[in-house]
């Protein structure tokens with residue numbers, strides 16, 4: 782898995798993070814077809830925004846762009862970091878007896894400060910295209926598996942709230958509402974106040 786330490790473009794601008802409820806987060810985004818400087822610039826902004834928000838992944842819709850691309854920088858189950866850019870991601874999950882579920886907590890930078898358990902397969906593989914349009918594939922377990930699934934969801938117009946039962950969704954929304962004041966509309970481009978004790982697992 783050490784081959785998956787691709788470099789993310791640097792020098793981007795931290796953008797305000799788009800929240801759940803904005804239309805761009807809840808429909809199928811446009812595929813990436815032009816692997817040009819504009820894409821590189823967008824991805825640099827996505828990486829800058831992900832790091833500013835202490836996230837492990839971020840999709841274009843989360844900074845308001847209607848395009849199927851995500852970035853990630855996330856540890857796997859052995860705490861080995863993986864990072865990369867995936868355009869037009871397709872997800873492959875284990876089936877049959879290889880399919881095991883992890884009921885760990887999940888959060889989303891587009892609903893900051895809230896975490897509830899969300900059952901996901903323990904292993905995931907994502908296939909798509911890199912910044913230059915060449916084929917890329919990333920796979921792993923642990924938080925990385927969760928992250929790859931979460932970001933691919935974003936690139937398919939889904940948020941993890943869509944996967945929760947009513948009770949979990951209510952709990953999630955309640956948590957988010959309780960800390961909403963700490964995340965102003967411009968977050969993380971501007972921070973209102975230090976956010977206490979929030980684990981850096983959102984994506």
Ligand code: ZN
Pocket residue numbers: 888889890891931935983984
């Ligand atoms: Zn998310």
